[in-house]
Amino acid sequence: xxxxxxxxxxxxxxEGATVAFNCTYSNSASQSFFWYRQDCxxxxxxxxxxxxxxxxxxxxxxxxxRASQYISLLxxxxxxxxxxxxxxxxxxxxxxxxxxxxxxxxxxVFP
Amino acid sequence: xxxxSQHPSRVICKSGTSVKIECRSLDFQATTMFWYRQxxxxxxxxxxxxxxxxxxxxxxxxxxxxxxxxxxxxxxxxLTVTSAHPEDSSFYICSASGTSASTDTQYFGPxxxxxxx
Numbered sequence: 492x493x494x495x496x497x498x499x500x501x502x503x504x505x506e507g508a509t510v511a512f513n514c515t516y517s518n519s520a521s522q523s524f525f526w527y528r529q530d531c532x533x534x535x536x537x538x539x540x541x542x543x544x545x546x547x548x549x550x551x552x553x554x555x556x557r558a559s560q561y562i563s564l565l566x567x568x569x570x571x572x573x574x575x576x577x578x579x580x581x582x583x584x585x586x587x588x589x590x591x592x593x594x595x596x597x598x599x600v601f602p
Numbered sequence: 603x604x605x606x607s608q609h610p611s612r613v614i615c616k617s618g619t620s621v622k623i624e625c626r627s628l629d630f631q632a633t634t635m636f637w638y639r640q641x642x643x644x645x646x647x648x649x650x651x652x653x654x655x656x657x658x659x660x661x662x663x664x665x666x667x668x669x670x671x672x673x674x675x676x677x678x679x680x681l682t683v684t685s686a687h688p689e690d691s692s693f694y695i696c697s698a699s700g701t702s703a704s705t706d707t708q709y710f711g712p713x714x715x716x717x718x719x
Binding site for chain 1 (some may be wrong): 636
């Protein structure tokens, strides 16, 4: 079983739609959780960290469920510019701990 | 946010040659740097973790004699792909973290696309 798993998609949604991605992780000792966005042939860029209480940043909402060992990302009012691959990542407590990435979920927003 | 650079951004080389990729933290001291590899349509796979002044820790299945990592200073780590072969063609990305960066995560470089002919 992979340490971090995601549905590869693609998710094809119209502009304005709400879309949700889930990511499961196998290591119950994981302490830090993140969502990254990666555009084609570019490096991943941090979208948001995921906190136990859940957190929101504009149209993006991230949640963590430790009991079930999954994190989610909700995108509301999708824009064409949201088209990208979304990677979840987990690590330990410190920023010097290695990040384990999921395979990514491809999102395509169409007009 | 903190800035990490990589050089070169793209390199094409002949089979059998060695290629060196540099990763620099421009505005913070990177106590730890990570090297990832990403094949097309796949996720980032961690190759190794390097701490300044010590030997790198390689992930299972990564040949340390083929992928030489040096982290001689707090702002520079290098990855040398020795005797490169076409199957080494990939997107190599470094990331860096350090106590002086006000963040709880790693900062990624822009990546180096390696093509081995």
